[in-house]
Amino acid sequence: MTHPLQAFLDCFPPDNMADERRTDGKSTVGGARSASADLLERFRGVLPESLLRLWAGPGLGWYGDGLIQLVNPLEYLDTLAGWLKRDLSDLSRVPVALTAFGKLVYYRRLGEDTEDVSVIDPHRPGGGAEVLAWSFDDSFNEVLCDPEVQEDTLDRELAGQAALRLGRLEQNEMFFYVPALMLGGDDDLQSVAKGNAPVHLDLLLQLALG
Numbered sequence: 410m411t412h413p414l415q416a417f418l419d420c421f422p423p424d425n426m427a428d429e430r431r432t433d434g435k436s437t438v439g440g441a442r443s444a445s446a447d448l449l450e451r452f453r454g455v456l457p458e459s460l461l462r463l464w465a466g467p468g469l470g471w472y473g474d475g476l477i478q479l480v481n482p483l484e485y486l487d488t489l490a491g492w493l494k495r496d497l498s499d500l501s502r503v504p505v506a507l508t509a510f511g512k513l514v515y516y517r518r519l520g521e522d523t524e525d526v527s528v529i530d531p532h533r534p535g536g537g538a539e540v541l542a543w544s545f546d547d548s549f550n551e552v553l554c555d556p557e558v559q560e561d562t563l564d565r566e567l568a569g570q571a572a573l574r575l576g577r578l579e580q581n582e583m584f585f586y587v588p589a590l591m592l593g594g595d596d597d598l599q600s601v602a603k604g605n606a607p608v609h610l611d612l613l614l615q616l617a618l619g
Contacts, residue, residue, distance in 0.1 A: 482505060
């Protein structure tokens with residue numbers, strides 16, 4: 410049976426599968442690994458079944474040679490609730506992925522038959538959210554596969570340069586700017602560092618809140 414997110418998988422192969430094709434001898438520590446049965450059950454009925462199938466295999470971790478990471482929502486719920494100024498118990502908004510530069514991709518259940526996928530850029534003042542598409546599957550299978558979106562939203566070129574300079578990202582890591590853009594930093598390669606994603610996202614949230 411064809412996977413409902415097969416187009417996404419074709420655009421963004423799991424990084425541990427990509428490792429098998431590498432010729433430089435390097436591996437990806439953050440390569441995809443199957444989610445636990447408990448985690449799958451925890452979000453059944455909350456998140457789209459197509460995403461849960463992706464969690465089951467290939468799994469959580471980096472896809473697309475370090476461009477986007479499928480995350481355990483439990484590790485990012487606090488951060489998302491802070492950015493959206495919503496109650497932590499509100500599971501109508503659930504973080505599902507993180508870009509190489511820490512843009513938080515989250516699922517919104519807006520009604521019985523209404524959903525979308527949105528992205529928060531934590532580096533910019535205000536961290537305004539951008540809607541990818543009014544459908545989870547379309548967001549992953551179509552929008553994220555668009556070359557322009559990969560450059561503008563996933564920062565493909567800069568992420569590739571940063572990985573060459575600083576090393577490939579591991580699980581729950583991200584690239585960020587030093588100093589932060591909200592403190593007057595520059596969004597160029599020489600200003601990029603990498604580190605723990607939940608920790609740095611929290612720091613950026615505190616800056617945004619003033």
